[in-house]
Amino acid sequence: MSHFGTLGDPRTVARDLGRMLQALSGLMLVSVAIPLVWMELWAVPAMLVSAAVPLALGTLLARRYRDAKNPDRFHGMVVAASGWFVVAVFGSLPFLLVAWTIRLDPMMLDAPTLTGRAASTVAAFEHPLNALFESMSGFTGTGLTMTDDEAALPRTLQWWRSFIEWVGGVGVIVLTTAILSRPGSGSLTLYESEARSEKIHPSIVSTVRTIWWIFLLFTFGSVLLLWLVGMPLWDAINHGMTGLATGGFSITDNSIATYDSALIDYALLPIMTLGSIAFPIHYLVLRGDLSHLYEDLQTRWVFLSFTVGTAVLVGLLVVNGTYDSVEAAVRYGAFQFVSAMSCTGFQTAGGLGTDWTAEAQLTVSLGMVLGAAAGSTVGGIKLVRALTLSKGILFRIAGVFYPADAVRYFRLNGRALSEEEAAREFEEAAIVAFLWFLFLGVGTLTLLLALPDDYTLANVVFEVASAQGNVGLSSGITGPGMPDLTKVMFLFNMWIGRLEIIPVLVLLRGLLYGGLGR
């Protein structure tokens, strides 16, 4: 029987989805503190209703199917894929209900009367598709937005956007470190290095707790660092959370460029870099073992890629005379490359889509397609896959020169893999990379068909790569006015990009052919 025929009991999926909805409800209830603190009392009912819906449905599912079997590996994929989608759907409720509260003020709670850009920014969320887009963008850590002026959003929604990116960031570390880690996924290779144990702890539950622990500590550090270099506290809290989660949502109209501060730009570099390194490495570093910062293949390549990519980009900016001084080229080049490759999507260079040359834009695009380390918060194809593919190709070519019965080992991250193990790693990396580019093509074609002729092919490829790589940099296409078809396409791109495609295809295959019920 094929693996696809053993997806098992849908009651297991339903129970786990119910638990996820209960957790989502908890996030919403915690977030009620924000409108209370900021005296946006009119938003409290919207947040409470938003929390009540997933709580009721989640409790129903979790109780009804509490005796369902424990999930196996394929259930893990199905739960991850369907869970991310369902959470994004219900996570859109605060956007929708707050926007409609401002429009109707049904409980006479003195909701604010907005005018101008503030009114149109909030009104965009009256449309469920826009609210879903924002929620999916947040939970996947993408950062593309339906808002016109983030600074005009109520604090409640500013927080909800930052909070879901932060939680989504932890979610994806947990996903790749503890749940989807399997032979051939790259992740397992990463943690099976001979130098250390497979995961942070043997148990998934304790691994997840430790990831939260590290993430919380780094969040406080990030917030305080940003505040020290001049960001207002509320801004520092939001950008510290979304920067560490490499999500990229901002609470200002012009992202980080709003502050026009070199200190803030440079302070965000280490924060985005922290989010780009696999969290098991952070655990080892905190315990005093700094050697993994250069001994670990991916981490070494994170630093190497950031340095080389920045050098190339700065060189291009200097040669092309994009900025008046070398200092400006270094400042904007370093920030934009790290922001792109870490898949954060913060923007400091105002002319990224217009003033920068095609070569500079291509360098940024390469960074965001590649992404950084698996097991971190980043998107993209991931360094470990790119390295596996590169080394695998050389291994295959070199194999021609050996006798057929020669015993050869493929060395990756300090491990000596047999030919069979190497083939599995290589195959997984090749499949994910192929699917990544396939869906990049599908997205590009869809946008070219649906968008007006104002955008170039380069603009469209950049935007789709940004969505699928969960980056969030924009060439100006994304906004509430884009056609619904392109919004749906981007929802799909963001979703599959976050889950590294295969779990979504497994879910869709199961739904289409009934594998879930067998």
Place this chain on the structure above:
Amino acid sequence: MTPDDIPVLGALRRVGPDDRVFDLLLLTGPLVVACIALLGRGPVTGGLAVVYLLVLVGRVAYNATAA
């Protein structure tokens, strides 16, 4: 009674990288942020933030040399 018997502290100690300084930083992080929110930007709050970050970075360096 040991620190592990205190509900929140015990859970944090068991989950983290087994280092009391990091445990302390995690517990005091929200308090420092709350102080800044209440008192605003000033020498005291600035000093608190600097000390917090120095202890965080310093402890990593100390652990590295002690390992």
